Amino acid sequence: MIQFVKIKGWLITFGIVxxxxxxxxxxxxxxxxxxxxxxxxxxxxLGGVPKKIDKGTPGSAAEFLVTGIAGSDVTIEFTLPxxxxxxxxxxxxxxxxxxxxxxxxxxxxxxxxxxKNLDPWDVNNYTIGSGGITIWLGGKVxxxxxxxxxxxxxxxxxxxxxxxx
Amino acid sequence: MxxxxxxxxxxxxxxxxxxxxxxxxxxxxxQVSATVVQPIGLSSFTSFDSSNKEKDANFNNNSDIxxxxxxxxxxxxxxxxxxxxxxxxxYSVTEDLLPIASMKGKSDIISAIKQITxxxxxx
Numbered sequence: 690m691i692q693f694v695k696i697k698g699w700l701i702t703f704g705i706v707x708x709x710x711x712x713x714x715x716x717x718x719x720x721x722x723x724x725x726x727x728x729x730x731x732x733x734x735l736g737g738v739p740k741k742i743d744k745g746t747p748g749s750a751a752e753f754l755v756t757g758i759a760g761s762d763v764t765i766e767f768t769l770p771x772x773x774x775x776x777x778x779x780x781x782x783x784x785x786x787x788x789x790x791x792x793x794x795x796x797x798x799x800x801x802x803x804x805k806n807l808d809p810w811d812v813n814n815y816t817i818g819s820g821g822i823t824i825w826l827g828g829k830v831x832x833x834x835x836x837x838x839x840x841x842x843x844x845x846x847x848x849x850x851x852x853x854x
Numbered sequence: 855m856x857x858x859x860x861x862x863x864x865x866x867x868x869x870x871x872x873x874x875x876x877x878x879x880x881x882x883x884x885q886v887s888a889t890v891v892q893p894i895g896l897s898s899f900t901s902f903d904s905s906n907k908e909k910d911a912n913f914n915n916n917s918d919i920x921x922x923x924x925x926x927x928x929x930x931x932x933x934x935x936x937x938x939x940x941x942x943x944x945y946s947v948t949e950d951l952l953p954i955a956s957m958k959g960k961s962d963i964i965s966a967i968k969q970i971t972x973x974x975x976x977x
Contacts, residue, residue: 723880728884730886731886830888
């Protein structure tokens with residue numbers, strides 16, 4: 690019985706401590722959301738002709754916005770596909786180690802961001818600025834010569850996690 | 855005893871919830887998309903056979919023609935566009951992969967294309 694009380698007390702104590710710490714994050718800094726501004730769109734492509742979308746291409750490169758309290762440190766991690774699919778066939782995709790860029794200024798500039806050549810395969814650490822963090826991502830698609838015509842798609846998942854100080 | 859068990863469960867839920875909350879991140883899913891289209895006439899060129907040095911493609915719909923030539927690195931090609939009135943427009947193609955040559959907008963050519971011939975030659 691004594692052991693049961695101890696376990697219960699330990700759980701309650703640590704649970705309350707963790708909740709307080711989590712609540713404290715709200716005042717110290719925290720990421721509050723990530724929203725998609727623009728999807729990565731390659732448009733029309735032809736079999737056998739690779740097509741690259743540069744991260745600095747407005748309207749075609751992926752763009753998303755991380756919001757939160759300025760000064761908060763976050764990690765940004767992508768889950769990248771290696772192919773797109775049309776329901777039946779795959780089409781190869783390539784993301785190289787300079788395909789990502791970020792800008793946390795109040796007026797983000799896609800053509801001249803704060804950080805120009807980031808590796809989307811890495812976990813990137815960044816600090817939320819006054820305008821949040823705007824992130825751009827480019828990529829390359831490599832259709833086969835006889836790639837079946839159709840609409841191909843895939844998902845890129847980005848996860849932003851607050852780093853407690 | 856039931857009440858203590860209830861308290862125990864509440865404590866456990868609080869603990870798990872606290873851990874989950876403090877470690878959680880936010881995520882979003884970006885859609886990446888592309889549409890693969892088949893250029894008009896491409897099928898006439900794709901079954902390339904090195905023993906057959908000439909390929910012809912005939913077009914029924916000349917409103918918007920794009921064509922793609924993939925040429926083996928040891929070969930080059932000459933592309934001849936023949937118009938209905940007998941004129942010939944010749945392109946010399948030396949790149950391994952010719953970027954899409956679009957004739958859209960060149961209505962004076964498009965309206966009169968009769969045939970496109972590609973002749974492959976060894977370098």
